Amino acid sequence: MIQKIRRKFIIISTCALAVVLTTVIGSIIGTSYYRADQEVSTVLTTLANNQGDIPKRPVAVLGQAKHNREGLFQYRYFSVTFNATGDIVDLNDEHISTVKSSEIKTLAQEFRHRQRQGHTFYKGTTYAYKRVTKQGLTTIVFLDETLLMARVNQIVRSATVLGVASLALYALLLALFSKQAIEPVVRAEKRQKEFITNAGHELKTPLAIIAANNEMVEMLNGESEWTQSNHQQINRLTQLINRLVSLARLDERPTMVITDINASQAITTVANNFRTLVEQDGKQFVTNITPDLTIKADEGYFTELANILVDNANKYCDDQGIVKITWTATKQHKNPTLVVANSYAAGKDVDYNKFFERFYRNETSHNQEKKGFGIGLSMAQNLVQTFKGKLTVHYHEGMIYFVARFR
Structure with missing residues (x-):
């Protein structure tokens, strides 16, 4: 019984901490992905509104301090600008080295008639793209998400490892100290069993005396409904005491020959x-x-x-x-x-x-x-x-x- 209570205490406590850690880590991961997505969207919008080039004026990215031109050089991107007839009038590939100009033109033509914003997977890399039409010119910007997502993935891995390690350490400490934590329950359970056992033995003596007195009354005055009732209640109490004592001993896991x-x-x-x-x-x-x-x-x-x-x-x-x-x-x-x-x-x-x-x-x-x-x-x-x-x-x-x- 005590081991069962101890296991249940460890399981419930560990599950409670697991729920808390999952909620906290999930919130951190969700916030990180949201901020990365917002940063991608802000950078794309900034580049697309400037026909695929870095603006000369500082701009704010995701509510942070304004970035100058040097700050925006950390991003890998390329862009293509079309005129009203669909001809390419500008191609910017200065900020990307893994995609050739011919490939950029092919991608731009493919996405010129697609939705205005989205994601595509090309040669093992995920790109976010955005199309903006301004003054008769349509600009499509492709932004490499690898760097941004690498930061987020690092946060995910670190948070997961820390969460699992914390949960494992907590479960280990709980297993080591759970015995002390449930000590009051153990003492109460032990006192209850001792009380049942001792009370059962103490009650057997007065019951035996009552039974003997009842038999004596029957011998002197004969059997009556009252002596029969006494005899039934004595048997009932005896059975109850025996069952209680047996149950208390059974909870203590007596030595059994299995x-x-x-x-x-x-x-x-x-x-x-x-x-x-x-x-x-x-x-x-x-x-x-x-x-x-x-x-x-x-x-x-x-x-x-x-x-x-x-x-x-x-x-x-x-x-x-x-x-x-x-x-x-x-x-x-x-x-x-x-x-x-x-x-x-x-x-x-x-x-x-x-x-x-x-x-x-x-x-x-x-x-x-x-x-x-x-x-x-x-x-x-x-x-x-x-x-x-x-x-x-x-x-x-x-x-x-x-x-x-x-x-």
Whole structure:
């Protein structure tokens, strides 16, 4: 139980930090891409409005200090200007060395009739382009985005590496110090178990005295409805105390002898023990048990698991209903599954998510006469988890099914 709480604490805390880091890093990356895109757009507009040349006056790029001509020389670009008839009247390739003049002319002709602004990929390089028509002249400017995007990509890589490293370091530190962080929970859990165990032992003595006194009264005055009621309540309290103590010890993960057991034989024994009891109540008892299926478990505790599920099915089965036990596996004898089902007409609107909570009982008219403490199913789930399995419950066509799957 403590290890489960510790793992959950580490996972939840790490996930929370991961969400925060993702949001922060995502914002940084998004802002970087936005600023780079705005810078590209501003430079393109500046060059296009000056017929593909660097303006003589300083200009502001993305709200920064005004750039002079030297500042704009950092960008790699080329431009072509057409007249109204489509003839090239100017070609500027002084700021690019990787694209030939003939290639520039071909690109310009291709993009002269396309959308005014966009991106193109040419010879392994991404170019942003913009077309502006002014005073009868159409200028197309192509700007190499490699330098700008390289800065952004560097920010992305650095932010990602720092984020992953921070998350890994946080998870490591959390794993190292989580034991101290949940120490109050551990102490509270330990005190609770000690209290249950000690109280259970202390209560057994007065119960034994009450039982002896009740028997003495019966010997002197004869049996009456009052002594019978006392006897029933004494048995009920004794069962409750035993269940509570067993549950507390089970949470402490007692030493179990986990070996390969013949689970089919254990389930058959449990089914035979309950058959007479079920049929005496006027219910049908159906079993389908595949022989010689084995799982890794403690034989005694596995038998207790089967007893809990079958007893629960018999207890809450409808009058004249049916109790079914199925124990099967795949053709390769993998994933053996125990299914215990019973008729339960009032189970359509029941919240089955609460069935494995301690002391939970579905308080409907169907259950008012049923004896129990709401502990058995919690113990069953704990046992299945100990055996590396999974216990679920669902309702279908008037039947409630408890399904325990094992590896």
